[in-house]
Amino acid sequence: MSDLVDVIVVGAGAAGLTAARALVAAGREVVVLEARVRVGGRTLNLEVPGSDTYVEAGGMWVGPGQDRVLALVDELGFATFPTHVQGVNVGEFAGRMTRFSGRIPRLNPLVLADIGLTQLRLDRSARRIPLQAPWTAPHARELDGQTFDTWLRAHSHTAAGRAFFRLITQAVWCAEPEEMSALWAQFYIHSGGGVDSLINTAGGAQQDRVVGGTQRLSIAMAEELGERVVLDAAVTEIDWSDTEVRVRAGQRQWRARHAIVAVPPPLVQRIRFTPGLPAERAHLLQRMPMGWTIKVNVVYDEPFWRAQGLSGQANSDTRALGTVFDAGPPDGNPAVLVGFLEATHAQTASRLTPAQRRAVVLDDLAAYFGPRARNPVHYVEQDWAAEPFSLGCYGAFATPSTLTRFGPELRRPTGPVHWAGTETATRWAGYIDGAIESGHRAAAEILAATAP
C-alpha cells in the first residue's frame, strides 16, 4: 500500500513546481507526478544537434510587470538579458514589405488611425474587466456572447486594420479571432497589462530572456524538490473523497490528503476522476481548447541581419511565419532567429513534410532578411500541438459564453482537488508568470484549509 502524503501535485511545469515548493517550505510532504521524462511543461531547452548550444522551444521571454517570475529568477540566482531590439523592424502589411522603427509600420494614415482607435477601445474595454472575476464585468455577457472577430469587425473599419489585429491575435494566442470569446481576449489583455504590454519587446512581454533558458527555472525547482518529483508518471486516474485522493499512473498509486492538478484544461480530460468531476467543471474543460503554434529556431553562423541594421523582428499579415524575433544573446553568439507558425498557419504547415515546412520558413525569412537567411547552420522546430502532454501552445483559451457560464469553476476546488496552471491565473494568464501565480494560489488554498 502506498504511503499517505499531504499533497500530490500533478504536472511539473512552473505552476506545479511552484506549488510543490511552497508546500514543502511550509513543512508539507509532497509528491510531484510528471508525465514526461523532463520537467518544465511548456518551457523547454532543446540541444541543437551537432553543437554545444541550445535553443528555447517553448516560453522564452519575461517582461516588466511579471513580478512573480522575475522574483523567482532572482531567488534562484538566475539572471536575465535583454532581447535584441537594436535596429529596424521588417513588416509586410497590406501587400507591402516595409522597414520601420518602433512598433507600428508605415501604413496609410487612415489605417494607422483605425488601428490606433481600435487599440484604444480594446484597452479601454479590457480595463473594465475585473481580473478575479471577468464574468462580473458590466458588459461581460455581451462580450462573451460574441467572438473576438465579431468585436473587431464592429470596431475596426479598415481591412488592413483588421488584418493587423488578426496578426496580433495569432501572435498572442496562437488562435484565430473567430474562435475565441471577445471577453476572454479582453480579460487576457487586461491580465497582461494592455495590448502594448503584450506585443512589445522593450517595455513589454518580450523584453527579456533568462540566461540559460526559462526551463532552468523548473529544473532548479525540481532539483530542490529532489526525489519528491517522479518523472514518467502520466496520471490516468484520480479517486477522491472529502478527505483523501488516490492518484494512479498506470500500475502505480499514490495517496494524499489533497491534490493539485496543474496541467492544461484539455489534459485534465484525459484523467478519469472517481467520482466524476462536477458537471460544471467538466463543461468548463470542454470549452477551453488549446492554441497551436509550431515554433522554429534557426541558427546562423553570424547575425547577418544585425550587420544590416535590422533588429531581427519581422511580422507579416499574410506569410506563414507571421512573427520573427532575434533570439540570440546581446553578443549575437549563437546567432538565432526564432519564428512562429501560428494558429491556421501552424495547422496548414503541420500537413507538410519537414523538408517542405523548412522551405516555407526559409522562404519567409529570406523575404524578411534577404537571401542569406536561406543558409542556416541549424534548424530546430517544435510543434506543440503534436506533444501529447501539451496538445497545443501557448495556452488554452475560452470559447464564447464559457467565462460567463463556467468561469467561476476555473479555480473552485473539487473536494480535495485544487486547480492550477497558467489558464487559472488572474495576472499574466497564459504566461510563465501566471503559472507561478497559480501555483502559489493553489498551495495557499491547501495551507489555509489545513492550518492547525
Add this chain to the structure above:
Amino acid sequence: MSDLVDVIVVGAGAAGLTAARALVAAGREVVVLEARVRVGGRTLNLEVPGSDTYVEAGGMWVGPGQDRVLALVDELGFATFPTHVQGVNVGEFAGRMTRFSGRIPRLNPLVLADIGLTQLRLDRSARRIPLQAPWTAPHARELDGQTFDTWLRAHSHTAAGRAFFRLITQAVWCAEPEEMSALWAQFYIHSGGGVDSLINTAGGAQQDRVVGGTQRLSIAMAEELGERVVLDAAVTEIDWSDTEVRVRAGQRQWRARHAIVAVPPPLVQRIRFTPGLPAERAHLLQRMPMGWTIKVNVVYDEPFWRAQGLSGQANSDTRALGTVFDAGPPDGNPAVLVGFLEATHAQTASRLTPAQRRAVVLDDLAAYFGPRARNPVHYVEQDWAAEPFSLGCYGAFATPSTLTRFGPELRRPTGPVHWAGTETATRWAGYIDGAIESGHRAAAEILAATAP
C-alpha cells in the same frame, strides 16, 4: 494473448451497434466494447420505481424524414405511435401566459412578423450549406466566425423575437446561442430539414414514439450481436498502427484490424491513443462540447390536462422548465408529462437539491397546467451532464470557427480507427437517425477498405 478480430467497436449506442450489425452481416468478426452495464447510449428506459411502467430518459422521438431510424424500427419489428398533440398548447412569452393552437402563440403582430422573417432567413441560409461539407458553403467562414447569438441579433429585431429563438436554441441543442457557431446551428437546421421540422411534433422531429421506448432498438441489436457485446468495458487506451489496433479497458485487451469509435467527442478525449491522435483531430475534439439537459418525467394518476383540452405541450421563454410535452401513449395510460431543463437552466438547476429541483419543476408545471400538476404519482429525472459516459445531451455542438478549421476531420479515419456517432452525421446530426447513418457509414468505410 487476445485473439485478433476484424473490427472492435467502441460504444454500444445506436451508432456503434448499427456499425457492428452491418459488419457482422458482411461476415466480419466484431467485438463491441461498452463502458456501461447497459447498451443504448443516450437512449434509456428507466423503470418507474414502485410501478410496472417505464419512462424514456433519453432520446425519445422519431419523425418524418428520419428514414434510417424508421427503417430500423420496421426491420426489428417494432411499431411507433403518435405523440399526443390533440388540444391547445400553453406558452408564456414576453411575460404573458397564453393558450394557442398550432405552432406559434398569439403575440404582438410586430413580434410575429419578426419571428416569421427571421425563421425564413434562417432556413434560407441553412439550405445553402452542403451537408457533406458545411465548411465549403459560400458563406461558411463568415457564419462560422460568429456565434449563433450574433447572427440572431443581426437578423431578429425584437427582444421577444430573440427570446423565442433562444428558447428554440435551448430546446434543439440544450445550449445557448452565445456558445455555438452560427454555421453549426445552420448546418444542423439543414441537416434536420429546417426549423419547423426540428421543432414540430406533428410533421416534425417530435411526431412519433417507438412502442417500448427507443432504447429497445439498441437492446434488440445487442441481442442479435449476442456475446460480441462486452459490457462494463470502459476503453482507456487504443494503440494503433497502419495494420492493427489494440484496445484496452483497464486490464483487458482486444486486438483487431480496425476500430470504430462511436462515442461523443469529449469522451474520445478520455482515451489515450498511442501514437497520439493527429493534432487536427485532437483540436477538433477540444472544440466540440456537449449540450446539457436535465430531463424530467412526471407521472400522474390520469392525464388531467387532456380533459381540460390541453395538449400537454408547453413552452416558456423565462421558466426553468422551458419545454414540456405529453409523453404518454394515445390512451393516456400511463399519464406522463416530460419536461426539459435546458442549457443555463440545467446548469442552475444542477446546483439545487433534488427536493428543490422537484419544487421548481412542479411549480412550472402548475403554472402551465394548473394546480393538479403539483401532485404527481412518480417523478423521475435524468441529468445527462452528470453521466460520466455521456457528459451531456443531446449531443455535442461546434464552437465558432471549428467547422471551417477542423470540420474535414469529423469523418476522416485515423489509420485503422474510424469515427462514428451522431455528431458525425450529415442528415439528422444529433438525432438517433444521425447515429444510425454514422454507423452505416463507418462500417461501409471498413468494408470498402477490406474488400477482397
